[in-house]
Amino acid sequence: MEGGLGSLGGCGGSSGASTNDHTVSRVEVVEAEASSYPVEAELELGLSLGGGGGKGKANAWGERGRILIAKDFPSVVSQPQRPNNNNTSTSPACVFGAVSGTKRAADTVSHEAGSPTAGSQVVGWPPIRAYRMNSLVNQAKAARSEEDKGIGEKDKSKDNLKKKICNGNMISAPGKEKGHLGFVKVNMDGIPIGRKVDLNAHACYETLAQALEEMFFRSTTSLNSIGGEKQQGTKLSKLLDGLSEFVLTYEDKEGDWMLVGDVPWGMFLTSVKRLRIMRTSEVNGLAPRFQDRNEKQRIKPV
Amino acid sequence: MNYFPDEVLEHIFDFVTSQRDRNSVSQVCKPWYKIESSSRQKVFVGNCYAISPERVIERFPGLKSITLKGKPHFADFNLVPHDWGGFVHPWIDAFARNNMGLEELKLKRMVISDDSLELISRSFANFKSLVLVSCEGFSTDGLAAIASNCSFLRELDLQENDVEDHRGHWLSCFPDTCTSLVSLNFACLKGDVNLAALVRLVARSPNLRSLRLNHAVPLDILQKILMRAPHLVDLGVGSYVHDPDSETYNKLVTALRKCKSVKSLSGFLEAAPQCLPAFHLICPNLTSLNLSYAPGIHGTELRKLIRHCRKLQRLWILDCIGDEGLEVVAATCKDLQEIRVFPSDPFVGNAAVTEVGLVALSSGCPKLHSILYFCQQMTNAALITVAKNSPNFTRFRLCILDPTKPDAVTNQPLDEGFGAIVQSCKGLRRLSMSGLLTDQVFLYIGMYAEQLEMISIAFAGDTDKGMQYLLNGCKKLRKLEIRDCPFGNAALLMDVGKYETMRSLWMSSCNVTLGGCKSLAKKMPMLNVEIINETDQMDISADDEQKVEKMFLYRTLAGRRKDAPEFVWTL
Numbered sequence: 011m012e013g014g015l016g017s018l019g020g021c022g023g024s025s026g027a028s029t030n031d032h033t034v035s036r037v038e039v040v041e042a043e044a045s046s047y048p049v050e051a052e053l054e055l056g057l058s059l060g061g062g063g064g065k066g067k068a069n070a071w072g073e074r075g076r077i078l079i080a081k082d083f084p085s086v087v088s089q090p091q092r093p094n095n096n097n098t099s100t101s102p103a104c105v106f107g108a109v110s111g112t113k114r115a116a117d118t119v120s121h122e123a124g125s126p127t128a129g130s131q132v133v134g135w136p137p138i139r140a141y142r143m144n145s146l147v148n149q150a151k152a153a154r155s156e157e158d159k160g161i162g163e164k165d166k167s168k169d170n171l172k173k174k175i176c177n178g179n180m181i182s183a184p185g186k187e188k189g190h191l192g193f194v195k196v197n198m199d200g201i202p203i204g205r206k207v208d209l210n211a212h213a214c215y216e217t218l219a220q221a222l223e224e225m226f227f228r229s230t231t232s233l234n235s236i237g238g239e240k241q242q243g244t245k246l247s248k249l250l251d252g253l254s255e256f257v258l259t260y261e262d263k264e265g266d267w268m269l270v271g272d273v274p275w276g277m278f279l280t281s282v283k284r285l286r287i288m289r290t291s292e293v294n295g296l297a298p299r300f301q302d303r304n305e306k307q308r309i310k311p312v
Numbered sequence: 313m314n315y316f317p318d319e320v321l322e323h324i325f326d327f328v329t330s331q332r333d334r335n336s337v338s339q340v341c342k343p344w345y346k347i348e349s350s351s352r353q354k355v356f357v358g359n360c361y362a363i364s365p366e367r368v369i370e371r372f373p374g375l376k377s378i379t380l381k382g383k384p385h386f387a388d389f390n391l392v393p394h395d396w397g398g399f400v401h402p403w404i405d406a407f408a409r410n411n412m413g414l415e416e417l418k419l420k421r422m423v424i425s426d427d428s429l430e431l432i433s434r435s436f437a438n439f440k441s442l443v444l445v446s447c448e449g450f451s452t453d454g455l456a457a458i459a460s461n462c463s464f465l466r467e468l469d470l471q472e473n474d475v476e477d478h479r480g481h482w483l484s485c486f487p488d489t490c491t492s493l494v495s496l497n498f499a500c501l502k503g504d505v506n507l508a509a510l511v512r513l514v515a516r517s518p519n520l521r522s523l524r525l526n527h528a529v530p531l532d533i534l535q536k537i538l539m540r541a542p543h544l545v546d547l548g549v550g551s552y553v554h555d556p557d558s559e560t561y562n563k564l565v566t567a568l569r570k571c572k573s574v575k576s577l578s579g580f581l582e583a584a585p586q587c588l589p590a591f592h593l594i595c596p597n598l599t600s601l602n603l604s605y606a607p608g609i610h611g612t613e614l615r616k617l618i619r620h621c622r623k624l625q626r627l628w629i630l631d632c633i634g635d636e637g638l639e640v641v642a643a644t645c646k647d648l649q650e651i652r653v654f655p656s657d658p659f660v661g662n663a664a665v666t667e668v669g670l671v672a673l674s675s676g677c678p679k680l681h682s683i684l685y686f687c688q689q690m691t692n693a694a695l696i697t698v699a700k701n702s703p704n705f706t707r708f709r710l711c712i713l714d715p716t717k718p719d720a721v722t723n724q725p726l727d728e729g730f731g732a733i734v735q736s737c738k739g740l741r742r743l744s745m746s747g748l749l750t751d752q753v754f755l756y757i758g759m760y761a762e763q764l765e766m767i768s769i770a771f772a773g774d775t776d777k778g779m780q781y782l783l784n785g786c787k788k789l790r791k792l793e794i795r796d797c798p799f800g801n802a803a804l805l806m807d808v809g810k811y812e813t814m815r816s817l818w819m820s821s822c823n824v825t826l827g828g829c830k831s832l833a834k835k836m837p838m839l840n841v842e843i844i845n846e847t848d849q850m851d852i853s854a855d856d857e858q859k860v861e862k863m864f865l866y867r868t869l870a871g872r873r874k875d876a877p878e879f880v881w882t883l
Contacts, residue, residue, distance in 0.1 A: 134389035134795070135770070136655060136686060136711050137744075139446065141472040141500065142604070146656065149582070149607055 198287035364870040365406035376415045382422035398422040408435035416441040429454030433461035441467035451476035459485035467495040477503030484509040493517040497524035504528045515540045524548025527581040532560045538567035549579035578602035585613035595620035602628040625649045630656035631664045638669035642676025650682035667694035674701040682707040689720035695729025699736035709744035715771040718748035731756035744768040754778040758785020766791040779803035793818040801828030816866035827856030833883035841865045843881040
């Protein structure tokens with residue numbers, strides 16, 4: 011059966027630019043194109059069957075260069091494992107389509123039991139309006155962060171209710187990017203215009219990194235194809251000629267810049283405020299692999 | 313029929329309000345066409361690309377109210393790429409340039425920009441009503457323009473839109489002279505609102521009957537609002553978290569006692585269930601209750617609440633109500649006409665309701681005619697029972713979370729169950745199916761579903777015959793949407809003329825090929841056959857044998873659209 015695998019990408023809904031209907035700005039076209047580029051077919055299959063992920067990954071990433079995350083460096087906590095998808099039956103599992111209708115919505119708390127329904131991920135299933143899905147995801151997240159702090163829902167004391175209000179208000183807090191359906195800003199060094207990615211559309215670091223590569227590296231092709239900024243396009247691909255030159259970092263709730271990938275995915279989701287794809291040369295010390303470019307051993311908040 | 317002067321005919325036509333009836337009237341003869349067209353005030357355009365705004369303006373110069381729908385239904389589930397289309401600006405622009413006296417605008421699944429909102433607010437002096445459903449492309453700045461400039465605004469109703477929140481003070485933009493508001497719904501806004509401005513606005517709106525708040529409105533403000541708007545008929549509560557012993561809560565109870573007119577209740581985003589008893593006061597009068605965004609309300613508290621709602625006609629709920637809770641609904645809500653049970657946990661693919669709840673509802677609620685039901689499992693026996701109990705269904709949408717799951721007891725396909733539904737429910741107009749389904753179910757649908765207008769199919773059928781039964785049998789079919797079914801060119805091309813009698817056809821992840829679509833497009837010039845090409849693997853020179861990932865076709869008088877993005881191909 012043809013897989014309805016659809017598109018991968020961060021932008022499910024409007025991601026910032028208000029649409030001018032007469033002249034769709036170049037940025038929006040880029041967004042549209044970037045967001046409609048799906049994952050390489052073999053990669054999708056690899057992830058869903060649980061076995062061939064590694065193989066597919068290498069192929070897809072090798073061509074375009076990669077953004078490094080924590081696991082690429084030694085002595086880093088291993089990534090949360092996907093639930094073992096050994097089900098080879100033809101019926102797709104009843105896994106919810108993710109917020110952006112791409113990958114399954116975050117199986118966020120990695121220490122929870124994996125989804126009881128194994129099998130391939132199905133885009134746009136079950137058929138729930140994206141708005142409703144996003145609401146539930148946000149509400150579930152808020153509830154989970156309460157649980158993380160040890161507040162049960164049945165606790166009726168005044169203090170706990172107050173804390174509930176605080177946590178609830180996290181979603182309505184002004185300026186909080188997370189309140190916007192899980193979208194966080196992503197900036198890449200050297201590119202003046204930022205993007206937004208929907209973290210809820212991803213269940214693990216791999217797919218997030220991949221989506222970002224699609225967005226930022228692949229976007230060179232689309233920029234070329236609409237005839238604009240050819241210079242920038244060439245410049246970017248030159249940067250990718252060598253080994254990976256970029257590292258994915260994030261700013262956490264406390265304002266520190268951290269390497270993406272150290273903590274379990276669920277914890278990452280609750281603390282990330284925004285992302286930055288940093289030039290490795292700008293990171294003040296990371297891992298031995300890059301010692302020839304950097305002297306120090308720790309990331310300094312940039 | 314030339315006995316009556318035009319004015320008399322026009323007066324008579326004023327009493328004909330439904331669009332379908334007016335369409336019929338206009339087809340009787342030329343004079344009637346002319347009079348009807350010149351006097352029509354309300355127009356419904358189910359597909360904004362089916363006709364050009366200029367043609368609409370030309371035919372209906374007296375147009376005051378228009379409803380437009382844009383993206384295909386499956387766009388709701390992210391199957392349609394962002395920027396596919398549905399831009400409303402050309403319509404607004406055309407209305408403005410032609411000095412139309414537009415008063416009401418209702419949009420569904422369309423893209424509307426802040427510029428368009430600004431243009432609306434400045435171009436139509438009598439603009440009264442803006443209803444946006446599942447739209448995107450605008451921000452609170454656009455809302456500020458509407459608030460500032462539409463002096464006679466009665467209705468601003470935002471339902472489940474994706475609105476960029478600039479945390480501007482759009483609510484404060486309603487001038488002090490604006491006292492005409494009847495309906496205000498901003499539940500979908502994610503940001504804060506100016507609470508003081510909100511309270512003042514409510515205080516100076518004596519006609520306010522419908523108010524739906526967003527999560528940023530806390531309980532103490534709700535209480536103040538209710539004190540100033542005791543005549544509300546429809547209330548959407550915002551954030552509902554507070555200490556049940558506090559003074560605020562007691563004031564809320566006092567305020568609710570005064571609200572004797574509330575018939576419709578929704579909201580409860582972030583609810584603390586122990587505060588619910590306050591609302592028991594208004595439950596006895598409720599005809600509509602929407603708790604589908606309130607996962608915090610469940611268990612005993614929810615059942616207690618339901619037991620007070622004896623007059624309920626419409627209920628939207630999450631599946632954490634469980635089969636037990638649905639049995640309470642069935643026992644209590646004897647006037648129930650419509651129910652929607654949504655899944656509550658997007659992470660785990662488990663719904664808390666099964667066929668048991670569905671059967672209970674059909675047994676207990678004789679007036680039930682519209683259902684949307686997300687469930688864990690279903691059986692043929694249950695569906696057959698439901699069909700017997702409830703022959704009055706007009707809308708029947710069943711979504712089993714595992715889309716190809718067979719009968720939970722017998723492991724058979726669910727053909728017989730759905731067959732029973734379509735055979736018994738002779739007035740069925742809308743159907744969505746799921747579960748293991750073969751060509752057989754389509755045979756039944758083609759045979760029995762004579763009134764069916766819209767059908768959604770996913771992961772069903774075995775061969776082209778399935779789709780052929782459908783197209784052959786359902787004479788009133790208007791919208792057909794299919795995903796992940798093994799239907800190919802033979803089915804697609806069997807009766808190409810049929811598509812001109814329908815609004816649209818969506819097929820994704822099926823077996824239709826590029827060649828098949830091209831052939832269809834060639835035979836039917838009045839259709840736009842759009843291929844949505846996301847993978848970048850297809851270009852004009854692509855092999856005709858290649859399967860098309862997503863195809864959307866619709867009848868149109870406007871030719872191919874000019875705003876199609878690069879990834880959409882009109883053949």
